[in-house]
Amino acid sequence: MSNLICVFGGIYNNHRSLAALIEEASALGATAFYCLGDVGGFGPNPDKVFPYLRDQKNVFVMQGNYDHSIGNRLEDCACGYVDPRDNHFAQISYDYTLANTSDDNKDWLQELPTEFRHEWAGKKVLMAHGSPRRINEFLWESQCPDGFLEYLMNEADADLMFITHTGIPWVRELPSGKTMVNVGVIGRPPNDGTTLVDYVLVDTDTAQVTPRRLAYDHVALAQEMRDVDLPEEFVETVLTGYWTTCLEILPGKERAIGTY
Amino acid sequence: MASNLINLDMLVTRAQERADLPAPTLDFEHLDVLWLQVTGTLCNLACLHCFISCGPKNDSHPFMTVDQVATAISEGAAMGVKEVYFTGGEPFLHPDIRELIERTLEVAPLSILTNGILIEDEMAAWLGETFASSRYGLDIRVSLDGTTAKENDAIRGRNTFEQIVGAIVRLWENGINPVVTVTTCHNELADGAGRNRFIELLKSRGISQPRLKFLSPFKIGREERRDEGYQAYERLVDGDLIEGEENDLQCSSCRMVTAKGVFPCPILIEVEEARMGDTLADGIVPIKLNHPACYTCHVEGVTCRT
Numbered sequence: 323m324s325n326l327i328c329v330f331g332g333i334y335n336n337h338r339s340l341a342a343l344i345e346e347a348s349a350l351g352a353t354a355f356y357c358l359g360d361v362g363g364f365g366p367n368p369d370k371v372f373p374y375l376r377d378q379k380n381v382f383v384m385q386g387n388y389d390h391s392i393g394n395r396l397e398d399c400a401c402g403y404v405d406p407r408d409n410h411f412a413q414i415s416y417d418y419t420l421a422n423t424s425d426d427n428k429d430w431l432q433e434l435p436t437e438f439r440h441e442w443a444g445k446k447v448l449m450a451h452g453s454p455r456r457i458n459e460f461l462w463e464s465q466c467p468d469g470f471l472e473y474l475m476n477e478a479d480a481d482l483m484f485i486t487h488t489g490i491p492w493v494r495e496l497p498s499g500k501t502m503v504n505v506g507v508i509g510r511p512p513n514d515g516t517t518l519v520d521y522v523l524v525d526t527d528t529a530q531v532t533p534r535r536l537a538y539d540h541v542a543l544a545q546e547m548r549d550v551d552l553p554e555e556f557v558e559t560v561l562t563g564y565w566t567t568c569l570e571i572l573p574g575k576e577r578a579i580g581t582y
Numbered sequence: 583m584a585s586n587l588i589n590l591d592m593l594v595t596r597a598q599e600r601a602d603l604p605a606p607t608l609d610f611e612h613l614d615v616l617w618l619q620v621t622g623t624l625c626n627l628a629c630l631h632c633f634i635s636c637g638p639k640n641d642s643h644p645f646m647t648v649d650q651v652a653t654a655i656s657e658g659a660a661m662g663v664k665e666v667y668f669t670g671g672e673p674f675l676h677p678d679i680r681e682l683i684e685r686t687l688e689v690a691p692l693s694i695l696t697n698g699i700l701i702e703d704e705m706a707a708w709l710g711e712t713f714a715s716s717r718y719g720l721d722i723r724v725s726l727d728g729t730t731a732k733e734n735d736a737i738r739g740r741n742t743f744e745q746i747v748g749a750i751v752r753l754w755e756n757g758i759n760p761v762v763t764v765t766t767c768h769n770e771l772a773d774g775a776g777r778n779r780f781i782e783l784l785k786s787r788g789i790s791q792p793r794l795k796f797l798s799p800f801k802i803g804r805e806e807r808r809d810e811g812y813q814a815y816e817r818l819v820d821g822d823l824i825e826g827e828e829n830d831l832q833c834s835s836c837r838m839v840t841a842k843g844v845f846p847c848p849i850l851i852e853v854e855e856a857r858m859g860d861t862l863a864d865g866i867v868p869i870k871l872n873h874p875a876c877y878t879c880h881v882e883g884v885t886c887r888t
Binding site: 578 | 612614660661663713719774790791829
């Protein structure tokens with residue numbers, strides 16, 4: 323009898339993929355859910371995700387950079403874009419999320435922890451948002467040498483690490499036998515031309531990690547985004563699976579997958 | 583006019599008051615970025631804004647040998663380096679550039695800063711294949727300083743505009759999307775409208791996913807003679823750094839290796855006092871932010887990273 327847990331990140335206000343995730347992973351046997359942060363941004367009706375996350379005894383949520391900004395009522399998401407077009411769309415998304423997240427939910431985001439630690443199957447497990455050393459560090463597959471990941475593992479005293487923040491999932495077995503897992507996000511597809519989103523299941527008895535792709539009612543989400551007047555550029559991403567904004571952060575290899 | 587004079591007076595007074603204060607010390611966090619001056623100060627162009635006076639006759643820093651590059655890469659890899667940058671001079675002048683690229687990509691992602699002019703069809707095809715097959719990222723950063731020949735050539739030299747744009751297009755057509763890097767000597771290029779002009783130029787040449795990076799000029803090297811050098815007030819003292827800035831300043835996590843030794847950053851290689859020692863290990867110590875160019879990084883939030 324395996325002991326499964328679900329690890330995911332980047333909800334981005336997508337209550338529909340969150341509901342689908344909980345249903346699917348529970349049916350597969352997951353008994354606990356770990357969210358690596360970035361609850362808000364991008365999608366519609368921010369307050370709809372909180373009932374799935376708050377006061378649930380088997381759901382554990384960490385603070386991402388977006389949650390830090392919303393929780394502390396900052397002026398922007400602190401994503402650090404320099405391209406004016408990227409900043410324009412990031413600000414629309416941020417202002418909308420800030421205006422439509424209740425004070426009570428903001429206070430809850432403000433108090434979230436920034437890492438989780440466990441020991442599973444004799445491995446020291448660390449979960450963080452961007453990287454163990456910086457909440458807003460992007461760890462892209464093409465930009466992370468083995469030696470750098472070994473350094474992060476050693477500094478953080480971990481054998482198995484889970485992170486998110488970039489929006490594109492990957493798994494790397496390192497020469498030392500340690501494992502880095504970017505769980506991706508459930509809020510929007512990973513710029514690959516599908517409408518699916520990403521999460522992982524972990525068997526805590528063996529530390530076996532299984533990446534999974536999740537289908538959800540993305541058409542209904544798109545309609546809901548239009549109903550609240552979110553930009554058509556965001557809707558396009560949900561419907562086509564390609565990112566249309568905030569592209570400047572993508573390294574060459576990851577960008578080459580998409581169309582914009 | 584009157585208010586400008588008052589401001590200048592204030593700055594002069596401030597400079598005098600701060601003249602005896604020590605420069606801030608910046609700790610070294612970790613070697614995230616390793617810069618390699620692979621072709622030293624030798625370049626096929628002699629751009630007017632070059633902060634290290636590179637050109638066809640400047641061999642104050644010579645080419646690095648393949649062994650020197652390999653040694654620095656292996657020392658960096660042992661420290662857990664995150665990414666490597668080749669610069670010069672013009673990196674594609676190096677006779678062994680392909681070997682240097684291949685050996686680096688075995689251990690880390692690589693960005694190459696180039697003017698593009700030497701990237702002919704065969705090289706563009708090879709770079710495209712290398713990009714597609716390498717495990718880690720390969721970025722080519724091509725410098726362009728205007729959206730017209732008149733604007734660019736005034737900085738980078740006569741007839742360079744079409745050669746540079748030609749290289750950008752060749753790279754794109756070979757499957758490697760270059761990062762077009764603009765130094766904002768023309769002030770009007772720094773704002774949103776300036777960016778849009780570059781995007782329009784690249785799209786008009788068939789590049790549907792334009793990638794851009796904008797950099798402020800550093801007022802040293804040849805740029806000091808083109809425009810003006812630093813003023814006395816443009817200097818950092820203890821207490822100037824704002825909270826969290828240590829992480830943003832690239833020199834807390836980068837070092838530059840040239841044929842002549844190790845330096846804190848890519849900007850200061852012609853500053854003899856900035857030399858830290860012979861090998862990368864000699865550079866893994868705190869530095870003093872005592873050069874006026876440090877002021878530009880502080881004020882502009884500049885990072886040389888892609």
